[in-house]
Amino acid sequence: MRLLSTLCISLLVMSAMAQNPFADELARHREKYKKDLLASAGGPVKEESDLSFVHFYPPDSTYRVVATVALTPKAEPFEMPTYNGKTRTHVSYALLSFVLNGKKQQLTLYRNLNIIRLPEYRDYLFLPFKDATSEKETYGGGRYMDLRKGDIKNGHVTLDFNKAYNPYCAYEEGYPCPIPPKNNVLSVPVKAGEKAYGKEH
Template structure:
């Protein structure tokens, strides 16, 4: 089960071979993602038929970019609101700076202070964001991308927006899905990753 609905159900596919062609690697990642979405205990999908409504943008390597990482070791913990009215303790881990569609961008990378208490997720990092597609082509509540601390190498981090995924709230209401902070709203249309769930709920 995705812990607190902010854990990566897609992390399992990161082990794909680096030399695998981009589109093939992403296809494998998405298949693993969908299978995990269905089999997760307490998950939002009731049957395999629901998977037909899980939609993605076509693979686009231009949305796989390298960001400069500025760590924020003195950041104060705070309570990040969720869509069911509860909160979850988080802390800023780093500021990510990059250029996307010709525009300079900054997003904040977070740590969930509950999740990192679990040994297997001690190095887990969380990037919640909204963009110009939110509420139109993609879920209005924003999307997430997951990382591990080891993904940061020599002050840089590869962000693959093709792996952006919906929180459980995109499929059903009532889950404690973290709300992306206002500073993590991009004015750019990020047409990569998961689209709006195609079934009414």
């Protein structure tokens, strides 16, 4: 009887996963993210046991939204401050407009003018932001999302806040993590993506 019950539960779980490719893909993404975090040379996570303190919100497809993209080709480069006192040269690439939690929102998408000199990051786009969960459920210094130019199609781009991640500064101080500009502070809570690191540092 117990074996039959276990088999039934296993079948239900497998069936749920098969019917929810969004959650399945996100689970694979997060596993890769944690492996990369541990393997990163000079990164803040040194021990595999520390990965148990890396937490995420449950998958939520309502935080996967389509934004309208307005390019900003005449934007001037500027120095974006970081949490260790240094700056990083960025330039605005586009203004993203979308609806989240029933409210209209805007974020500015940037290019890091140093990173894009590297061939593998030539089309890299950077989206730093804070929201109403910052300093409460998520890292107070904000979170990041990575995009590529090719993600923009016909004037639109999909933003999956389930893939929002913490900067290195969330794990350990001293890294040059860009501070999200004031225009990239959302008025709504983004209960998706990575939560605050669970280990004191």
